[in-house]
């Protein structure tokens with residue numbers, strides 16, 4: 134597939150660990166409910182309807198790029214991590230949070246999942262949205278593809294939605310460890326094909342969201358989440374190599390798993406690791422020892438703290454990531470997704486401060 138030439142490759146260079154003239158910046162959930170233009174489209178269409186309609190997904194993906202032209206360094210395709218459980222045959226509703234009417238109760242329910250999922254057929258609509266968006270971006274900024282991590286998806290498939298205690302999905306890990314690992318690997322295999330398909334369709338970087346990584350004790354993360362994350366990283370690289378397709382940078386966002394950073398940098402197999410705000414950037418740097426690039430990590434709630442607080446904290450974050458040098462191997466972002474009540478002009482101010490304080 135051929136696309137317009139890329140005019141801004143800051144994020145790709147930072148992902149490879151290179152020095153950049155300033156830090157590239159984007160924010161998780163940048164196309165979402167804090168934008169009035171998103172809410173306008175959403176008022177007319179269902180959530181998964183938008184995901185499945187390439188034209189709408191493309192429009193929403195482009196909304197923050199248009200609004201923040203010149204300030205934002207990547208687009209992320211509008212979709213959701215829960216399209217993978219759908220591809221496995223599960224019903225998912227969004228009302229307003231995710232709801233699975235028929236979650237997996239016991240390992241016997243695994244039988245209900247689709248065997249040998251034809252990922253390209255089930256999720257081809259995401260590829261179509263990516264290809265259309267990549268053309269429409271006209272090379273302004275790179276396009277990010279993504280999927281959920283197996284552990285995070287496993288939790289939704291078993292809990293049937295969000296949870297505070299993770300009681301059901303953790304019970305599975307401890308009562309049925311072997312069945313749990315088999316299911317995690319099965320989810321990983323769908324993720325591998327899905328990410329490869331997104332890259333073939335035009336994604337220039339891919340991110341794996343392990344939003345609930347920090348809910349596991351470190352040794353349980355190592356036992357249950359890490360193997361499926363490694364499987365995805367190596368599986369994607371192998372399939373791309375076999376198809377003669379150049380590799381793209383891979384980011385892992387293991388939210389809350391800050392104590393795992395040394396081990397993740399050593400052996401997870403990703404180019405970039407996303408960190409939340411609960412670790413100081415300089416400590417994160419030390420923990421990964423230059424083996425991977427970092428992404429993050431402003432507390433998303435600072436966007437409610439007013440311009441002075443945003444400026445002060447962005448300046449501090451930049452100093453802590455840079456350590457007196459030019460920015461190197463750092464993609465600036467929030468430490469988790471932006472939330473619906475943020476004033477879009479305060480996000481603009483965040484971008485402006487990043488440009489100012491991260492410049493070499």
Ligand SMILES: Cc1c2[nH]c(c1CCC(=O)O)Cc1[nH]c(c(CCC(=O)O)c1C)Cc1[nH]c(c(CCC(=O)O)c1C)Cc1[nH]c(c(C)c1CCC(=O)O)C2
Nearest residue numbers: 161162163164165209210211212213214230231342344470
């Ligand atoms: C856990 C998770 C989900 N989805 C996602 C995660 C991992 C990241 C994270 O931890 O925040 C990832 C996601 N969800 C969405 C994107 C699109 C791209 C982007 O702008 O980043 C991405 C990357 C759109 C969305 N996904 C959802 C919305 C809002 C739904 C709506 O329009 O009604 C959007 C814009 C719905 C969704 N989808 C999910 C939840 C819990 C919710 C409801 C609550 C919420 O909004 O945070 C599952």
